[in-house]
Amino acid sequence: xxxxxxxxxxxxxxxxxxxxxxxxxxxxxxxxxxxxxxxxxxxxxxxxxxxxxxxxxxxxxxxxxxxxxxxxxxxxxxxxxxxxxxxxxxxxxxxxxxxxxxxxxxxxxxxxxxxxxxxxxxxxxxxxxxxxxxxxxxxxxxxxxxxxxxx
Amino acid sequence: xxxxxxxxxxxxxxxxxxxxxxxxxxxxxxxxxxxxxxxxxxxxxxxxxxxxxxxxxxxxxxxxxxxxxxxxxxxxxxxxxxxxxxxxxxxxxxxxxxxxxxxxxxxxxxxxxxxxxxx
Numbered sequence: 248x249x250x251x252x253x254x255x256x257x258x259x260x261x262x263x264x265x266x267x268x269x270x271x272x273x274x275x276x277x278x279x280x281x282x283x284x285x286x287x288x289x290x291x292x293x294x295x296x297x298x299x300x301x302x303x304x305x306x307x308x309x310x311x312x313x314x315x316x317x318x319x320x321x322x323x324x325x326x327x328x329x330x331x332x333x334x335x336x337x338x339x340x341x342x343x344x345x346x347x348x349x350x351x352x353x354x355x356x357x358x359x360x361x362x363x364x365x366x367x368x369x370x371x372x373x374x375x376x377x378x379x380x381x382x383x384x385x386x387x388x389x390x391x392x393x394x395x396x397x398x
Numbered sequence: 399x400x401x402x403x404x405x406x407x408x409x410x411x412x413x414x415x416x417x418x419x420x421x422x423x424x425x426x427x428x429x430x431x432x433x434x435x436x437x438x439x440x441x442x443x444x445x446x447x448x449x450x451x452x453x454x455x456x457x458x459x460x461x462x463x464x465x466x467x468x469x470x471x472x473x474x475x476x477x478x479x480x481x482x483x484x485x486x487x488x489x490x491x492x493x494x495x496x497x498x499x500x501x502x503x504x505x506x507x508x509x510x511x512x513x514x515x516x517x
Contacts, residue, residue: 338441340470341455341462
């Protein structure tokens, strides 16, 4: 095997390996981004739920509210019991908690998800940095192979 | 110039790809079961701390039905046992498939080095 063809072979082998690693990292980055979006959505939902509960607590049982029945339609309603809140604890099970406990439960959930999001964001940043490094090396190898072909 | 891979090697590569897909699907299923198991364990922990006469609701479709603590705990434990069993079965399948993949990969490597160095 000539020196030139040996060079081409090893460069293209490295290029193949880098392209494979890049594509794996891209898939991983997509999963991470998706998880960040889902978790951020969950935080927003919890924040909304917490503000509703805080407002309910503030107004006590006196508030007239509008009950959403879908497609932007509402019926007027009075809150029957504002002291016991039904809280989902997972696996299709919901339990009654008093309003303070329910709010603190939501706050705990928000904290846990925020810490999870921050860890996901760190991982995402690391993956993107590695992808940038790979991209630079891939471009370099590609130009080398192209120019050796022209020669 | 480019050399056609022998049919036997092509078949092995196809099998490797199929087994890798199977392996990924298996891992995904295991992950889903493990997540459900964690959720059940959390719910069980929450329920076990409640007084006996507490009101518990169970969601069925879009409705929440009032039920009893003992009933919910027993249902959750039943599902937990089922999931434990499924995860163990998947782990056995995973181990078997991993071995098969390793053997196939070695065999492909051997065939590839034979193809490119032998002629």
